[in-house]
Amino acid sequence: MNADMEKIWGKTFAKRTEKIKSSVIRELLKITQQPDIISFAGGLPAPELFPIREIEEACRYLLPRLGQKMLQYSPTEGIQQLKEFLAEKMQKYGVPAEPENILPTHGSQQALDLIGKVFINEGDKILTSRPTYLGAIQAWNAYAPEYMTVRMDDHGMTVDEMEEILKNHKIKFIYVLPNFHNPAGVTLSLERRKKITELAEKYDTFIVEDDPYGELRYEGEDLPTLISMKKERVIYLSTFSKTLAPGLRLAWITAPSFVIKKLVQAKQGADLHTGTFVQYIAWDVADRGIIKAHVKKIREVYKRRRDLMLEAMEKYFPKKGVKWTRPEGGMFLWVILPEGVDTAKLLEKAVERKVAYVPGFAFYPNADDGHNTMRLNFSNASEENIVEGIKRLGELLKEELGEK
Numbered sequence: 165m166n167a168d169m170e171k172i173w174g175k176t177f178a179k180r181t182e183k184i185k186s187s188v189i190r191e192l193l194k195i196t197q198q199p200d201i202i203s204f205a206g207g208l209p210a211p212e213l214f215p216i217r218e219i220e221e222a223c224r225y226l227l228p229r230l231g232q233k234m235l236q237y238s239p240t241e242g243i244q245q246l247k248e249f250l251a252e253k254m255q256k257y258g259v260p261a262e263p264e265n266i267l268p269t270h271g272s273q274q275a276l277d278l279i280g281k282v283f284i285n286e287g288d289k290i291l292t293s294r295p296t297y298l299g300a301i302q303a304w305n306a307y308a309p310e311y312m313t314v315r316m317d318d319h320g321m322t323v324d325e326m327e328e329i330l331k332n333h334k335i336k337f338i339y340v341l342p343n344f345h346n347p348a349g350v351t352l353s354l355e356r357r358k359k360i361t362e363l364a365e366k367y368d369t370f371i372v373e374d375d376p377y378g379e380l381r382y383e384g385e386d387l388p389t390l391i392s393m394k395k396e397r398v399i400y401l402s403t404f405s406k407t408l409a410p411g412l413r414l415a416w417i418t419a420p421s422f423v424i425k426k427l428v429q430a431k432q433g434a435d436l437h438t439g440t441f442v443q444y445i446a447w448d449v450a451d452r453g454i455i456k457a458h459v460k461k462i463r464e465v466y467k468r469r470r471d472l473m474l475e476a477m478e479k480y481f482p483k484k485g486v487k488w489t490r491p492e493g494g495m496f497l498w499v500i501l502p503e504g505v506d507t508a509k510l511l512e513k514a515v516e517r518k519v520a521y522v523p524g525f526a527f528y529p530n531a532d533d534g535h536n537t538m539r540l541n542f543s544n545a546s547e548e549n550i551v552e553g554i555k556r557l558g559e560l561l562k563e564e565l566g567e568k
C-alpha cells in the first residue's frame with residue numbers, strides 16, 4: 165500500500181488509538197526468534213514441558229462424548245463444570261467463591277481489558293507499582309487513565325507513599341501483583357497485603373489482584389491472597405497460561421457476582437464467550453489432577469533454572485553497583501544497574517553477542533524511568549543456554565562498567 169493511503173487510513177483511526185502502542189516486548193520477541201539468540205526476553209513457559217499427550221488424551225476422551233457441546237457456542241458466563249471446578253479451587257485458597265463469582269476469559273490479558281472497559285473513564289487514576297506489568301498498561305491505555313505509582317523494594321510495592329496518594333487523590337483501583345511480580349520477581353509481604361486491603365477499605369476503593377504465578381513457588385510459604393482477606397473489594401485474576409499452556413488462552417476472574425454480571429455484558433460485545441472447546445479441555449485435565457502433577461514438574465525444572473541463573477550471575481556479573489532480585493517463584497528476575505547505564509541502548513550490543521533481555525523502562529507506566537534496569541526470564545532457556553547467555557551478558561556489562 166502506498167504512503168498516501170497509509171496517511172488517509174491514519175486519519176480515520178479513533179483518538180483512543182493514539183495511546184495504543186505496540187508493546188516493546190512483542191517487538192523484541194521478533195528479534196529474539198532468530199534461532200541463534202539466547203533470549204531471556206520473553207515471558208514464555210518451557211514448551212518442552214507442555215502436557216501434549218495429556219491434552220491429546222482429553223480430546224480423544226471428550227470429543228466422542230461431548231463433541232457437539234464442545235464445538236457449539238456457549239454462554240458468556242462460561243461452562244458450568246469449569247466454573248464449579250474453579251470456585252472450589254478458590255475455596256481451597258480461602259475465598260468463599262461460587263460459580264457466579266467466576267468468569268472464564270481469553271487469558272488474563274482479556275480480563276485486564278474488560279476491567280478497563282467496565283471501570284476506567286478518561287482521566288481516572290489507577291494506583292500501581294513502578295515498575296508494573298506492561299500488558300496491563302497496554303490494555304488500559306486505550307481508556308486513557310492516569311497512573312499514580314509507588315516504589316518497590318524486596319517486599320513488593322511499598323505502602324508508605326500509598327496512603328498519601330489515597331488521601332490526596334480519588335483512586336479508581338489499586339493494581340497489585342502479589343506473587344513473583346512481573347517484572348520485578350519479588351513477593352508482597354503479608355503485612356503489606358493486610359495494609360493494602362485496609363487502605364482500600366479506608367479510602368473506599370478496590371483492588372485488582374493479578375496472580376498468574378502464585379502456583380509457581382519454589383521455596384518459602386504460600387501467603388494468603390488479598391481476595392481471601394477482603395473479598396468484597398477485590399477482583400482476582402489467574403490463568404492457565406503458566407500452569408498448563410498459554411496457547412489455550414484461558415484464564416478466569418473471581419469477583420463479587422454483581423461485578424461479574426457487568427464484566428459479562430462487556431465480554432458479550434468483545435467475543436460472545438470464551439472458547440467452549442478450551443474450557444472443556446482445561447476442565448477435564450484440571451479435574452483429573454493432571455494440572456496438579458504438571459505444576460509439580462514445572463516447579464522442579466524452573467527452580468533449577470532459577471538457581472542456575474542466580475549462580476551464573478554471581479559468577480559472571482559485575483558486582484559494583486549492580487543488584488538483582490532473588491525470586492521465590494515465577495519466571496523473572498530484575499536487574500538494577502548503576503544510574504546512567506541505558507539498557508535499551510545496551511540491548512543492541514547484547515543482540516550482537518546473541519543474547520537478549522527486556523529493557524526495564526518498558527515497565528514504567530509514566531515514561532522516562534527505569535533506564536538502568538532489565539528483566540530476565542529464566543523459564544524458557546535450557547540450562548546450558550542460561551549459563552552461556554549470562555556469561556555473555558556479564559562480559560558485556562563488565563565492559564560497559566569498566567570492570568574488565
Ligand SMILES: Cc1ncc(COP(=O)(O)O)c(C=O)c1O
Pocket residue numbers: 207270271272273274297299341346374376402403404405410414415
Ligand atoms: C502479571 C501478568 N498478568 C497477566 C498476564 C497475561 O496472562 P494470560 O496469558 O493469561 O493472558 C501475564 C502474562 O505474562 C502476566 O505476567
